[in-house]
Amino acid sequence: MNSPVADTVPTVTDETSAQASTHGTAPASPPGRSVLVTGGNRGIGLAIARALAADGDRVAVTYRSGEPPEGLLGVRCDVTDPESVEAAFTEVEEKQGPVEVLVANAGITRDQLMMRMSEEDFADVVQTNLAGSWRVAKRASKGMLRLRRGRVVFISSVVGLLGSAGQSNYAASKAGLVGLARSLARELGSRGITFNVVAPGFVETDMTAELGEDLQKTYKSQIPLGRFCSVDEVARVVRFVAGDDAAYVTGAVIPVDGGLGMGH
Ligand code: NDP
Numbered sequence: 001m002n003s004p005v006a007d008t009v010p011t012v013t014d015e016t017s018a019q020a021s022t023h024g025t026a027p028a029s030p031p032g033r034s035v036l037v038t039g040g041n042r043g044i045g046l047a048i049a050r051a052l053a054a055d056g057d058r059v060a061v062t063y064r065s066g067e068p069p070e071g072l073l074g075v076r077c078d079v080t081d082p083e084s085v086e087a088a089f090t091e092v093e094e095k096q097g098p099v100e101v102l103v104a105n106a107g108i109t110r111d112q113l114m115m116r117m118s119e120e121d122f123a124d125v126v127q128t129n130l131a132g133s134w135r136v137a138k139r140a141s142k143g144m145l146r147l148r149r150g151r152v153v154f155i156s157s158v159v160g161l162l163g164s165a166g167q168s169n170y171a172a173s174k175a176g177l178v179g180l181a182r183s184l185a186r187e188l189g190s191r192g193i194t195f196n197v198v199a200p201g202f203v204e205t206d207m208t209a210e211l212g213e214d215l216q217k218t219y220k221s222q223i224p225l226g227r228f229c230s231v232d233e234v235a236r237v238v239r240f241v242a243g244d245d246a247a248y249v250t251g252a253v254i255p256v257d258g259g260l261g262m263g264h
Contacts, residue, residue, distance in 0.1 A: 026192060026247040029149065034097040035059045035242075036089075038079055038136055039106030041068055043205050044155065047231035048103050051239045058096040062088055062106065079106050079132030089139045098143030101242045104133035105155040107173075111166045122169045129173035134180055137195070141188060150193040151242045154181050155234075158201040158257040161264040174199075178253055185251035194250035196241045201257025202228045224259030 040049040040061025049072055053059040060073040068074020073095055077088035092099055107129045110121035137152050144150025159167055160174030181195040188195070202208055202219055208228055211219070220226055237256045240246055255261050 026149070026244075028244050029100065031056055033057045033100040034092065035101040035103070036062070036075075036092055036099045036136075036140070037103040037105055038062045038077065038132070040072070040103070041066070041074065044200065044203060044231050044234050045103070045105040047235040048105060048238045051232070051235040052101070052103075052242065055239065055243075057101065060092045060096060060099075079104075079136055080127050082135060085135050085139055089136075089143075093143065098147060099140045100144065100147060100149065101151045101153075102136060102140040103153045103155065103238060103242070104136050104177075106132055107155065109167065109170050111170065113166050114168050117169060125169040126173045126176070129170070130176040130180070133177055137180070137184060141184075141193065144193045145188070145191055148192045150191075151246075152181070152184070152193065152195045153238050153241055154195070154197045155238075156197045156199040156253070158199055158255060158261040158264075160199060161253070162261045181253075182251040189250055194241075194246070196246075196249060196251070197253045198234065198238055198241060199253055199255045199257065199261065200229055200234045201255070201260040203234060204228045204230050222260060223257070224262070227258065229256060229258060 035052050035057045037045050037049040037059065039045040041063035045061065046069055049059045049061045053072060058073070060075055061068060062077035062079070063074050064076065064078055073092070075088040075091045076084070078084045089099065108125055110125050112121060133154050140150065140152060154177040156174040156177045157170070159171045160178065163171050177197055181197045184195040201223065208216070220228065234256050237254060241249060241254060
């Protein structure tokens with residue numbers, strides 16, 4: 001089967017790619033990479049942004065309202081809106097250079113049993129979590145193709161492969177990220193761009209803190225490690241997969257779930 005990609009991906013030759021193919025290993029990234037984390041103004045995304053900034057990367061985060069976090073470049077962006085995505089990338093490119101590391105983290109839930117779930121709640125979740133991730137990956141790939149390197153990390157969920165009653169929209173969107181990452185890994189691997197999925201389990205966030213004590217106990221009893229995950233534990237795995245040590249990892253689904261989804 002002929003690949004539809006060969007004709008559509010721009011051809012760029014530079015010294016970096018020549019080195020990579022000659023030696024069979026990817027060259028180390030120059031320090032101070034330009035990073036964009038969607039939904040990096042709070043929660044897991046903010047922990048990821050802070051971890052990468054601590055390593056010396058120049059990190060931008062998207063936010064929709066309020067103020068962006070201190071010390072990071074905040075760019076307004078709604079991932080469901082192509083024009084907003086374009087404007088955000090243009091701003092990041094102007095202020096810190098083309099995005100070399102993209103963490104597609106923005107996500108929402110609209111939980112409801114299927115029989116009661118509205119068309120809107122299904123579409124909103126898929127449009128944000130899956131189509132939004134595709135949209136930002138597509139835009140980021142433009143610059144990465146020119147650089148002939150790049151790291152894209154999609155933040156999925158254990159629920160994507162395990163399933164969860166009342167979360168058919170969310171689980172479908174998060175499972176979709178696996179097919180998305182693996183397809184893009186095949187399309188753009190030869191250009192030095194990796195696409196991976198990080199799939200957290202229960203993470204200590206405002207959402208999980210609001211669960212009643214009994215419910216928290218029940219959930220924890222199902223997790224082999226017996227506890228919820230901290231946002232920093234997710235961030236450390238993302239930092240690894242976005243770093244030079246993971247240069248040969250692509251199309252992978254990396255669970256950070258205390259063993260909850262083992263085998264899925
Ligand atoms: P939060 O609800 O704390 O934050 C979600 C982030 O996504 C916010 O920054 C929010 O921006 C942003 N966002 C939502 N919709 C859009 C949009 N249309 N355009 C741009 N940004 C948007 O989530 P968490 O930190 O808990 O989760 C982060 C990711 O991790 C999500 O993808 C989630 O599905 C996933 N995850 C979370 C788990 C958990 O236990 N918390 C477990 C497994 C996966 P704003 O502030 O403007 O609303």
